[in-house]
Amino acid sequence: MAVLGHVDHGKTSLLDKIRGSAVIEGEAGAITQHIGATAVPLDIISSIAGDLVDPDDFDLPGLLFIDTPGHHSFTTLRSRGGALADIAILVVDVNDGFQPQTLEALDILKRSQTPFIVAANKIDTVPGWDPNEDAPINDTYESQSERVRQRLDESLYEIIGNLSDEGFSADLYWRVQNFQRNVGVVPVSAMTGEGVPDLLTVMMGLSQRYMKEEMEIDVSGPGVGTVLEVKEEKGFGKTVDIVLYDGTIKEDDTIVVGGQNDPIVTEVRALLQPRPLAEIRTESRFENVDEVGAAAGIKVAAPELGDAMAGAPVRVVRDRDLDDVIEEVQAELASIAVDTAEEGVVVKADTLGSLEAMADALDEAEVPIVRAEVGDVAPRDISVASTAEDPKQQVILGFNVDVLSDAEHRAETDDVTIFTDEVIYQLVEEYDEYVEGIEQAQQDTILENISRPARFRILPDHTFRQNDPAVVGVEVNSGTVQNNATVVKFEGNEPERVGQIKGIQEQGEDVDEARAGNRVSVAIDGPTVGRQIEEDDELWIQIPEKHAKILEQELADEIPADELEALNMYLDKQRSRDPFWGK
Numbered sequence: 001m002a003v004l005g006h007v008d009h010g011k012t013s014l015l016d017k018i019r020g021s022a023v024i025e026g027e028a029g030a031i032t033q034h035i036g037a038t039a040v041p042l043d044i045i046s047s048i049a050g051d052l053v054d055p056d057d058f059d060l061p062g063l064l065f066i067d068t069p070g071h072h073s074f075t076t077l078r079s080r081g082g083a084l085a086d087i088a089i090l091v092v093d094v095n096d097g098f099q100p101q102t103l104e105a106l107d108i109l110k111r112s113q114t115p116f117i118v119a120a121n122k123i124d125t126v127p128g129w130d131p132n133e134d135a136p137i138n139d140t141y142e143s144q145s146e147r148v149r150q151r152l153d154e155s156l157y158e159i160i161g162n163l164s165d166e167g168f169s170a171d172l173y174w175r176v177q178n179f180q181r182n183v184g185v186v187p188v189s190a191m192t193g194e195g196v197p198d199l200l201t202v203m204m205g206l207s208q209r210y211m212k213e214e215m216e217i218d219v220s221g222p223g224v225g226t227v228l229e230v231k232e233e234k235g236f237g238k239t240v241d242i243v244l245y246d247g248t249i250k251e252d253d254t255i256v257v258g259g260q261n262d263p264i265v266t267e268v269r270a271l272l273q274p275r276p277l278a279e280i281r282t283e284s285r286f287e288n289v290d291e292v293g294a295a296a297g298i299k300v301a302a303p304e305l306g307d308a309m310a311g312a313p314v315r316v317v318r319d320r321d322l323d324d325v326i327e328e329v330q331a332e333l334a335s336i337a338v339d340t341a342e343e344g345v346v347v348k349a350d351t352l353g354s355l356e357a358m359a360d361a362l363d364e365a366e367v368p369i370v371r372a373e374v375g376d377v378a379p380r381d382i383s384v385a386s387t388a389e390d391p392k393q394q395v396i397l398g399f400n401v402d403v404l405s406d407a408e409h410r411a412e413t414d415d416v417t418i419f420t421d422e423v424i425y426q427l428v429e430e431y432d433e434y435v436e437g438i439e440q441a442q443q444d445t446i447l448e449n450i451s452r453p454a455r456f457r458i459l460p461d462h463t464f465r466q467n468d469p470a471v472v473g474v475e476v477n478s479g480t481v482q483n484n485a486t487v488v489k490f491e492g493n494e495p496e497r498v499g500q501i502k503g504i505q506e507q508g509e510d511v512d513e514a515r516a517g518n519r520v521s522v523a524i525d526g527p528t529v530g531r532q533i534e535e536d537d538e539l540w541i542q543i544p545e546k547h548a549k550i551l552e553q554e555l556a557d558e559i560p561a562d563e564l565e566a567l568n569m570y571l572d573k574q575r576s577r578d579p580f581w582g583k
């Protein structure tokens, strides 16, 4: 069973409350940094749940909680067919309501069709709350004042409404008859323990129902599992924390583990198990065991694990053919390989499952990937990203990973931009915005270097100078007349070059351009008034065919409407001679 939810909504606290340990106390910043799993035996559950649970009703040994710091490892477990995460608790802060990671978690639950319940956490923070330590929700609810009850109800109904917006029919858990069709919402407080008995009771009921049907663990065969985390451990070197969902693993077993390059074949040196009611991340509480059976979270110490990847498969060889097992691991890795392109961005993620989820999201956003790997952002990633020709692809997108400090330096000197986030769609959004910014800047420079369309007319009685240069008063009908632009006049539909603008004056002041509606005097180098041009003539700024094409196809949305009108009139004239002009 996995616990999901937005940052700080109380996943760790809730697990802590349940397991009765105080991991959170020793954790820097109280942020979940590692993945752990805790088995809570049935007798402990029933003692917490009190009257709500009768142990005789259950034939499950207890519940195994996987503490996911993000939903990605959950995805990994699901996609590997891990029976461990068959049901889920989605934690939502009653005051905060739905947040980005709540939605992302819901999306994963929806796609994987995982039964789940919602823990509406932190009910003790409802103003005026009168806490009743560890009480079932009904008891404590009844003892609250009318106002407090009303406030809580409002928050709960908002959560139920949010769930329904996402397509889930939900209700307070005691009103739910069929948990298969409806999502039960359980009000709890991880702080005071209120509602925790209810939560456990519902979880037991759900697991009993689903696990009995869906879980068939072969406890005797060679072990099958998934790497949750790769960790350096004093005295052991690189170790892997795995979830074993099938079979057994023993000391001295030969195992095959998915690696960055090839599958790693190695031998188990030590199996380190958390003591009962401890969890993998509290290091000092390991004990050495000879053998472990599914389902369990276990730390494996073995040589050559440096290349192992979180999310990768682990298989015990035992009496099977080594090549067959290697092939199985390879096949499983291939099924989660990310398609890469010749050019694109570099993607890093903390587990294979999250890498896969990132790749899906980027594929949807039509962002090509040149390289996708599990692990922190390292200098060699910067090297790869810096070789991209397109500045939009000189980018690294890191999901739930750190940036090594030497990589950070390299990124600065090599002009590589790194984005990191803990929410996939936010990461994609940040990148989208970045791309938009670059495109806008590119368009701005294109606009600066492109002839802008304009149609203007020489005003009667406004010839100030005949030639060298001709100086005439004009009115701009549409578009933008810019200094140094080339002027043409259409004879029928044939553009004739007239000359070049060598100065624009508006009310005696020099200006760089004149916009539609302006009356200005322009100096035109080339023509003589009365010969090539006459008063009342309609003149145009010449648009080279290439520019016309860019303007029409790429910048039509960027330029002002009157300029677009001038462009279209210009195109009409050109195309009446040559239908493919500027296409």
Ligand SMILES: Nc1nc2c(ncn2[C@@H]2O[C@H](COP(=O)(O)OP(=O)(O)OP(=O)(O)O)[C@@H](O)[C@H]2O)c(=O)[nH]1
Residues within 6 Å of the ligand: 005, 006, 007, 008, 009, 010, 011, 012, 013, 014, 030, 031, 032, 033, 069, 121, 122, 123, 124, 125, 188, 189, 190, 191, 192
């Ligand atoms: N008052 C109150 N505070 C709570 C409750 N549950 C959690 N908190 C507080 O909320 C903060 C976040 O709780 P965590 O358990 O670390 O939240 P989390 O979801 O595990 O957060 P991450 O591990 O960072 O994703 C901590 O300061 C907790 O003490 C609750 O029921 N009531």
